[in-house]
Amino acid sequence: MTLTETGDAAVTEATTELTRGAGVAAWRQIADAIAAEIAAGRLAPGAQLPTEARLAERFAVNRHTARRALAALAAEGLVRTAQGKGSFVEARPLPYPIGPRTRFSENIGRAGHGAGGELIAARELPASAVVAERLGVAEGALVLEVRSRRLADGVPITAGRSYHPLPRFAGFAEAYRATGSVTAGLAACGVADYRRRSTAISARLATPEEAAALDLAPGRIVLVTEAVNVDEAGMPVQLTYGAFAADRVELRVEG
Amino acid sequence: MTLTETGDAAVTEATTELTRGAGVAAWRQIADAIAAEIAAGRLAPGAQLPTEARLAERFAVNRHTARRALAALAAEGLVRTAQGKGSFVEARPLPYPIGPRTRFSENIGRAGHGAGGELIAARELPASAVVAERLGVAEGALVLEVRSRRLADGVPITAGRSYHPLPRFAGFAEAYRATGSVTAGLAACGVADYRRRSTAISARLATPEEAAALDLAPGRIVLVTEAVNVDEAGMPVQLTYGAFAADRVELRVEG
DNA sequence: GGACATTTGTGCGTATGTATG
């Protein structure tokens, strides 16, 4: 095996084989391969993509199929196609550090982008078995569920849900809605500082809801994180599920 | 948005929406959703899956389509189905911790599985711009490329490549081939200890080569890591690219 | 054993999506 797209530029080099009849259309596989090059930074913004004819040759498909892949990428805003000139890379990846002191606003702000949190909905509900275990409360105990979305420069970066024990965090939703900051929301509930205890990372296809929230073309891949934040005493203050557009973000673990 | 499959058991609860016409077949999306539940440990080994009729209802598809998803999972060994009884979970999830002291053998051994590394090929080549930057050597300087695969209980977990500066690590490949351990291979080159300086995580579809190396059904999602290991003096000793089957592994960041 | 409900397995016809040339 070679990890072709990872180390070197597969899209611009030797022929890459596709997988037929595995439930994933050829045009999507090609689009994903190119998107992976962009996400990894190997195809820089402004760079010119191979011509349709060359892509068709590289992936051993009809030119119609290569065209469709480029059309999909153009619809997603990853590339821009100009008649008679070619296709060019539009987007750039955004590194997203993960660690004990992970805070969205600081991450994005540090990278020179404007950060903002957007509360979509909040409600109280009894904790499911999984939520109860993570938050260290009894199953069925009331918890606060907050659905939100976070942006950098107006582009949605992550969408997800968070759960907070009640009644301690009864005022979180309102404070978060007002400030757009999780840190400020938790502070309003008496949490001076918090740290990330653990993060689990997986990946899958975006659901239609996620696609809508992240302004993604449906069927794209999302990185999914499940994390627990605890206060200075080690008490869980937040269980979060986040979905990141794999095309726009690269998670980074330092240390 | 809801992150349905992530927070709670979507497969066994409320209806989950699929993405139509995005180049990914419905049966594969359903198979992926169930595989993710298994990988996250939310569907325990031996647990009975919902009936075909119920799955069809939940995902709003025909029973034939739900059947095909189960057939795909059965072909991958994730579930086993018995006529008149139902389908049951076969595989078990494998958490994979990532941190400064990340070592494959320890990770897998700690989880109660047998670990083993398998060298596929090794060669010397001039460093590309990316490799040179990561390893802190001059572009074009000779580096050692090692392609390998790692197993737990005989099941491929990760496949990838690593790069090492030359001439310092001229003996790495042979030592690694003999022991199947990166730690032992580095030790043979005088590296008493090493730590992981950074890890970047992204996700995309598996290439056919990766699918073959990981014994994956083609077109599945892989988590891709790029990591730099440094010695006690902070000198880079290894740049690694790894592809993990997203169905079998969940990356975990502690702290 | 019989009767019955549940669940998986199978066949067939049809419409749409995908890919080629």
Place this chain on the structure above:
DNA sequence: CCATACATACGCACAAATGTC
């Protein structure tokens, strides 16, 4: 734009295996 081949998805119907009463 067309024609062709194949994969995907649906709907209906029925057979086969299992478990229960």
